Amino acid sequence: MIELLQSPWEERFRVCLGLVRLLHYLSRSPLGSVALLDFQPRQFVLVAGELKLTDLDDASIEEPMCQTRADCLLHFPIRNFSIPCSPEGVCQGLNEKRNLYNAYRYFFMYLLPHQAPPTLRPLIDQIMNLTGELKNNVSKTRKAFEEILHLYKSGLYLQNLPPTSVEDYTALRGVRASGGGVYRCWPSYSQKACVLSVFSVREAAFICTSHPHCSSFTLGAQVTWTGRRLVYFRTGFSDLVPDVDSIVYIKKAQSLRTEAD
Numbered sequence: 001m002i003e004l005l006q007s008p009w010e011e012r013f014r015v016c017l018g019l020v021r022l023l024h025y026l027s028r029s030p031l032g033s034v035a036l037l038d039f040q041p042r043q044f045v046l047v048a049g050e051l052k053l054t055d056l057d058d059a060s061i062e063e064p065m066c067q068t069r070a071d072c073l074l075h076f077p078i079r080n081f082s083i084p085c086s087p088e089g090v091c092q093g094l095n096e097k098r099n100l101y102n103a104y105r106y107f108f109m110y111l112l113p114h115q116a117p118p119t120l121r122p123l124i125d126q127i128m129n130l131t132g133e134l135k136n137n138v139s140k141t142r143k144a145f146e147e148i149l150h151l152y153k154s155g156l157y158l159q160n161l162p163p164t165s166v167e168d169y170t171a172l173r174g175v176r177a178s179g180g181g182v183y184r185c186w187p188s189y190s191q192k193a194c195v196l197s198v199f200s201v202r203e204a205a206f207i208c209t210s211h212p213h214c215s216s217f218t219l220g221a222q223v224t225w226t227g228r229r230l231v232y233f234r235t236g237f238s239d240l241v242p243d244v245d246s247i248v249y250i251k252k253a254q255s256l257r258t259e260a261d
Contacts, residue, residue: 004111008187010197010224011049012111013152017145018051019044019103024142027096032061035095039102049225064091074098074134076105081134096138104131115187119157123148153226155199166205169216169249172237176218176246181236183213189230197228204231205249221245 004012026034036043038058045052066072072083072091081101086092108131116124127144130136136144151157185194194211198204201219208214216237222230237250 005114006187008189008197009115009117010152010226010228012114013116013148014049014225015046015051016103016107016112017149019107020138020142020145022051022053023096023099023103024138026099027138029061033063033093033095035060035063035098036102037098039099039106041106060095063094065089066091074101076101093137097134100131100136100138100141101134104128117152117157119160120148120151123151149226152199153228155203158199158203161203161206166201166249168209168252169205170252172240172248172250174242174244174246175240175248176220176243177216177232177234177237177239177248178241179239181216181234181238183233183235185211185233194233195230196233197224197226198231199228201249204229204233207231208233208249208251216248216250219247219249 004015026036034056036053036056036058037060038055043053043055045054064072066085066089069082069085072085072094074081074083074094074097081097083091083094083097108128113121113124113128123144127141127148130144131141182193184192185196189195189197194214196207198207198219204217204219208217211233213235214233216234218232218234219229220232220243224230237248240248
């Protein structure tokens with residue numbers, strides 16, 4: 001979990017999305033609605049970035065029988081919830097609600113809001129509020145996650161991005177920076193450099209402009225699980241080497257200073 005907390009938001013979102021998809025399946029499994037009675041982070045592992053459940057020993061497919069709503073209580077350390085008693089005398093939906101709130105308190109609270117793209121935060125806050133109060137079921141929660149994924153992958157979340165001009169940068173195609181000018185940022189895909197994922201050159205230019213140390217960035221062929229490009233941000237652009245898959249973008253003011261030197 002500590003390693004996840006230090007990872008980029010995109011990777012943390014991937015874990016939460018995978019968990020919601022898993023809980024959605026468990027709520028509609030061929031055996032019935034499955035509750036993970038001993039829901040703990042240690043029950044899950046990451047395999048190539050995908051969340052996998054390793055332990056089903058404490059799973060249950062039985063939802064409690066009831067006569068009134070008072071029989072359908074969910075007890076958690078800091079609060080309790082009551083679920084309606086169905087006409088059939090079953091606490092219907094209790095299993096998926098149990099799973100969902102555990103996902104909220106063990107995963108969402110720590111992984112989802114922090115360092116999220118600002119324009120996606122209203123949707124994320126809505127997820128946090130609704131799951132924290134158990135006002136949504138797993139299906140609606142999954143739908144909300146899928147909507148965020150769509151906005152993120154398509155770049156639609158950038159519609160309200162402050163004006164940023166790519167024309168402020170000079171593009172050097174077919175080369176990449178191989179040394180010097182490295183600085184660190186958080187959260188980064190590298191502990192030794194500032195490496196972030198972007199949807200477009202415009203987003204990369206916005207990030208570089210917002211970083212006081214950044215004067216250039218390199219767009220390469222590496223992509224994340226969402227198809228976004230990985231970009232290396234630097235304070236300079238020395239030691240350029242040929243690379244047909246890369247483009248170095250340099251702030252024009254920096255480029256002019258270098259030419260003058």
